[in-house]
Structures are given as structure tokens and as C-alpha cells.
Amino acid sequence: xxxxxxxxxxxxxxxxxxxxxxxxxxxxxxxxxxxxxxxxxxxxxxxxxxxxxxxxxxxxxxxxxxxxxxxxxxxxxxxxxxxxxxxxxxxxxxxxxxxxxxxxxxxxxxxxxxxxxxxxxxxxxxxxxxxxxxxxxxxxxxxxxxxxxxxxxxxxxxxxxxxxxxxxxxxxxxxxxxxxxxxxxxxxxxxxxxxxxxxxxxxxxxxxxxxxxxxxxxxxxxxxxxxxxxxxxxxxxxxxxxxxxxxxxxxxxxx
Amino acid sequence: xxxxxxxxxxxxxxxxxxxxxxxxxxxxxxxxxxxxxxxxxxxxxxxxxxxxxxxxxxxxxxxxxxxxxxxxxxxxxxxxxxxxxxxxxxxxxxxxxxxxxxxxxxxxxxxxxxxxxxxxxxxxxxxxxxxxxxxxxxxxxxxxxxxxxxxxxxxxxxxxxxxxxxxxxxxxxxxxxxxxxxxxxxxxxxxxxxxxxxxxxxxxxxxxxxxxxxxxxxxxxxxxxxxxxxxxxxxxxxxxxxxxxxxxxxxxxxx
DNA sequence: GAGTGGTCTAGACCACGTC
DNA sequence: ACGTGGTCTAGACCACTCA
Numbered sequence: 001x002x003x004x005x006x007x008x009x010x011x012x013x014x015x016x017x018x019x020x021x022x023x024x025x026x027x028x029x030x031x032x033x034x035x036x037x038x039x040x041x042x043x044x045x046x047x048x049x050x051x052x053x054x055x056x057x058x059x060x061x062x063x064x065x066x067x068x069x070x071x072x073x074x075x076x077x078x079x080x081x082x083x084x085x086x087x088x089x090x091x092x093x094x095x096x097x098x099x100x101x102x103x104x105x106x107x108x109x110x111x112x113x114x115x116x117x118x119x120x121x122x123x124x125x126x127x128x129x130x131x132x133x134x135x136x137x138x139x140x141x142x143x144x145x146x147x148x149x150x151x152x153x154x155x156x157x158x159x160x161x162x163x164x165x166x167x168x169x170x171x172x173x174x175x176x177x178x179x180x181x182x183x184x185x186x187x188x189x190x191x192x193x194x195x196x197x198x199x200x201x202x203x204x205x206x207x208x209x210x211x212x213x214x215x216x217x218x219x220x221x222x223x224x225x226x227x228x229x230x231x232x233x234x235x236x237x238x239x240x241x242x243x244x245x246x247x248x249x250x251x252x253x254x255x
Numbered sequence: 256x257x258x259x260x261x262x263x264x265x266x267x268x269x270x271x272x273x274x275x276x277x278x279x280x281x282x283x284x285x286x287x288x289x290x291x292x293x294x295x296x297x298x299x300x301x302x303x304x305x306x307x308x309x310x311x312x313x314x315x316x317x318x319x320x321x322x323x324x325x326x327x328x329x330x331x332x333x334x335x336x337x338x339x340x341x342x343x344x345x346x347x348x349x350x351x352x353x354x355x356x357x358x359x360x361x362x363x364x365x366x367x368x369x370x371x372x373x374x375x376x377x378x379x380x381x382x383x384x385x386x387x388x389x390x391x392x393x394x395x396x397x398x399x400x401x402x403x404x405x406x407x408x409x410x411x412x413x414x415x416x417x418x419x420x421x422x423x424x425x426x427x428x429x430x431x432x433x434x435x436x437x438x439x440x441x442x443x444x445x446x447x448x449x450x451x452x453x454x455x456x457x458x459x460x461x462x463x464x465x466x467x468x469x470x471x472x473x474x475x476x477x478x479x480x481x482x483x484x485x486x487x488x489x490x491x492x493x494x495x496x497x498x499x500x501x502x503x504x505x506x507x508x509x510x
Numbered sequence: 511g512a513g514t515g516g517t518c519t520a521g522a523c524c525a526c527g528t529c
Numbered sequence: 530a531c532g533t534g535g536t537c538t539a540g541a542c543c544a545c546t547c548a
Contacts, residue, residue, distance in 0.1 A: 067545035193506040199454035199472045199497040217454045217472035242454040251448040322526035
């Protein structure tokens with residue numbers, strides 16, 4: 001490696017290692033030289049080597065594991081589709097299960113959910129989306145979705161308590177065919193939905209709950225379900241680690 | 256700050272500062288104490304303080320600026336909607352402009368695009384999506400979208416050369432009403448689209464091109480446009496810094 | 511126990527922004 | 530000139546993994 005004055009040493013080392021990874025000289029799953037070895041080879045202190053590796057880690061290119069070594073990450077680690085727009089009522093009603101569970105089954109895995117239900121005053125943002133006054137009661141269903149026993153997504157839904165009080169929606173038991181179908185049974189069938197999608201780095205809580213590696217952002221999918229007469233009946237928020245999920249939509253255009 | 260043995264010092268400091276930011280004790284835009292000041296106040300070395308600040312920076316909570324100080328970031332810095340599903344042909348044809356430009360105008364800003372056009376053999380992934388053999392020629396329109404002179408998004412589109420050779424699509428000039436309308440004029444009107452959305456940390460190139468701050472991921476929106484007889488006519492990829500963009504969809508459900 | 515990455519220190523010098 | 534964050538060193542000890 002030619003040392004170029006002007007650019008920091010650790011960035012030069014990171015660039016050199018990055019090139020080796022992208023070119024394939026360091027294969028996916030392969031191990032990088034150890035930190036002392038790199039320090040020796042490139043003639044710099046171990047701290048500087050660590051800075052370079054930290055940079056690559058923050059880009060999601062490598063993963064350092066204490067006691068074992070530093071390894072090249074798999075960029076496309078079998079992301080799971082979250083088929084956001086493919087949840088059509090008819091097919092869901094026929095299958096008797098949720099799109100999420102069905103997708104998992106297509107991949108040969110089993111999904112579980114840990115459901116908790118709360119009854120509390122609506123926070124400002126949720127109230128606005130549901131067309132309620134701040135402080136009106138809402139039912140919150142919080143789900144931790146597990147894939148093969150490991151948590152892979154958070155999914156929270158808010159419902160106006162006035163609509164769902166005393167129904168299965170307000171019970172902590174899982175709803176096999178999904179809350180949409182449960183709402184339809186109450187005569188509150190959603191006909192359309194507004195979704196917004198963003199991404200950011202996970203909070204420490206999210207990192208812990210979803211076992212998110214360094215350098216991996218979360219996708220935030222927020223949606224509001226409306227009935228035919230424009231009444232909002234549900235607001236949901238999904239938090240999806242971006243290395244494990246892909247969000248899919250089918251867009252049909254007006255003529 | 257109580258020192259808890261068992262958890263690293265820098266994480267304890269990060270947690271303490273995070274609490275102050277979230278609680279509002281440190282306001283948005285406000286300056287953190289300087290690194291030497293924190294080292295002194297909490298009785299640790301400056302390097303450890305820097306590790307804590309680096310953690311907060313990677314979460315997107317603060318921004319360190321050389322020569323000035325470290326400041327609390329604005330979490331919701333006026334993200335711009337990318338209204339992915341709202342591009343309906345009828346309204347677009349009427350307005351004579353693209354949804355992106357119209358959205359910007361709604362926010363009182365002007366959009367520009369820097370367009371470059373290439374003609375080259377289709378890479379494997381693109382060929383697969385367009386239903387071509389690897390190596391068949393495609394026209395690539397690469398756009399850097401500017402908002403008030405600053406680059407805010409990358410948008411690349413691939414078209415089969417056999418369909419668009421010699422037309423305005425293959426010319427580097429901007430297309431005022433968007434490539435969808437240009438395709439429609441060629442009798443290749445898209446009726447539906449498949450989109451997939453993911454997120455990851457930006458590459459160094461992307462960080463540079465789009466001026467992406469530390470701790471900010473990019474949203475990747477990839478779509479394939481189909482005509483009524485299921486022929487793919489365009490593949491596009493947008494790269495959107497997640498602190499400046501929100502992707503929106505309207506989902507209409509089957510009855 | 512040997513080898514890996516993780517934490518922490520103390521101190522030096524550099525680059526940038528402001529006065 | 531001064532104060533800020535950025536880079537870099539040398540060395541110590543800890544925590545984890547695996548033979």
C-alpha cells in the first residue's frame with residue numbers, strides 16, 4: 001500500500017481492505033488478517049488498524065467477533081420479503097393466515113409472534129393519523145415476530161378503543177388470520193392504505209431486541225388503514241432490520 | 256454518572272448523553288461540552304470520550320464538526336416525500352412534469368437533474384429483470400437529482416436498446432414530463448410496476464456524491480415497469496439518503 | 511493457555527474555524 | 530493565537546473462543 005500524505009492512514013488501510021473485499025481477493029465469510037498482523041504488515045499501530053476496521057464495520061462490509069476474528073459479511077444474506085402491497089383481502093381470507101406467515105412458510109421456516117396488548121391514551125402522532133383527539137383511548141397490539149425462534153421484526157398496531165373495545169383485537173391472544181380480517185368481522189373492512197417508508201440507524205433498544213449487527217439500518221414502514229368512507233381504523237408501524245427484509249409493492253397505474 | 260462495572264465506560268457515557276438529548280436537556284442544535292471538558296467532568300481519557308461520541312454519531316444523534324464542536328442533530332430534518340405509487344399516468348400527462356419536480360415545487364423549491372446516457376451490454380441482474388440475455392444492449396439514463404443546487408438523489412434507469420434506440424430516451428437531454436411519458440409516446444405505456452425497497456449504509460462513493468452524514472443510511476428503491484402484456488420495459492433504481500427522503504405508497508385492496 | 515478482538519490510558523501533533 | 534475536533538502512537542489489561 002502506497003502511503004499518500006493528505007488522507008488519513010486508517011482511511012487508506014480501509015480502502016485497501018475494501019478493494020480486496022470487492023475484488024473478491026477476500027471472499028465472503030473469509031477471515032481478515034488479525035489486528036496485530038495488519039499493524040505489523042502495514043507498519044502502523046493496532047489502534048489505527050482498529051479505526052480502519054471500525055469504518056468497514058460501519059459500512060456493513062465486515063463483522064468483528066471477539067475471540068474469533070474479523071470476517072467478510074455477506075451483503076445479500078437471504079432477505080425476507082415483506083410484501084406490503086400484496087396483502088389482498090380475498091386471498092388472505094381464503095388462506096386463513098397472514099401474509100407474513102405464508103411468506104415464511106414459502107421459505108421453509110415457521111413464524112411465531114409474541115403479542116402484548118395495551119390500552120392507553122393516544123399519543124399525538126397516532127391520534128392525528130386515526131382522527132382522534134389527543135388522549136382518547138387506543139388499543140395497542142405490540143408484536144415481536146420470531147423467525148425460527150429469533151426475533152426478526154417489531155410490528156405495532158394502534159386501534160381506536162371505541163371501535164375495538166371488548167373484541168378479539170383487544171385480547172392478547174394471537175389472531176390467526178390477522179387483524180385486518182378481525183376488523184373486517186367487525187364491519188370495519190379496510191379498502192385502502194397509506195404507507196410511508198423510511199430508514200435510520202437502530203436505537204440501542206432496537207439493536208438489543210432484534211440482535212442487529214453494527215452497520216445495519218432499520219426500515220420503518222408506517223401505514224394507515226382506511227375503510228371505504230375514508231375512516232381511519234388502524235395505524236401500524238413495522239421495524240425491520242434491513243439486512244433481513246425487503247419491502248415489496250405492486251403498483252397499478254390509472255389508465 | 257454512576258460507574259457500573261460490567262458495561263464499558265464509553266457506553267455508559269453515551270447512555271448518559273443520550274438521555275440528556277432525548278429528555279431535551281440538550282436541545283436540538285445545541286452544543287455538547289467539548290471533549291476535554293467531558294473527559295475532565297467524567298474522569299476518563301479523551302479517547303474514551305471520543306468513543307462515546309462516535310457511538311452517538313453512528314446513531315445519527317449528534318454531529319461532530321472539526322474546529323467548531325459537537326452538536327445535537329435534528330432527527331426529523333424535513334424529509335422529502337418520494338411518492339412512489341402516486342405517479343398516475345393521467346395526472347402526470349396533465350401536469351406535463353414529473354412527480355419529483357411537482358413535489359419539490361410544493362415545498363417551494365426547484366429541482367434540476369444532471370443526466371448522462373450510456374449504451375452498454377446489460378449486466379446480469381438488469382438483464383434478468385428486463386427479460387434479456389446477458390450482454391444484450393441497454394440504454395442507461397443516470398440522473399443526479401439536485402434540490403436547490405445540492406445533490407439529493409441518484410436515479411438510474413435501464414431500457415432495452417432494441418426498444419428505445421434512436422428515440423429521445425437514448426438522448427442525454429432531460430425529458431420534461433418524465434421517461435414514463437416518453438415510453439408511452441413510443442407505444443410502450445406501463446400499466447403496472449413491481450417495486451422492492453431496502454436500506455443499507457452508503458458506500459464511500461455515495462457518501463461523497465450525495466454529501467451523506469455519518470450514521471445516515473440510504474434507501475434503495477428498485478422498480479420494474481411492465482406493459483399490459485407483461486413485457487418489462489424499464490428497470491430503475493433510486494438511491495435516497497434516508498434523512499432527506501420518505502417513500503410513500505397508496506395501496507388499494509381487492510374486494 | 512494461546513490467540514482473538516474490546517476497552518482504556520496518556521500524550522503528541524495536525525487541521526479547521528473563529529477571533 | 531486559541532480552541533475545537535481528527536489522527537496516531539505505545540502500551541496495558543480484559544473478555545471471549547477454542548484447542
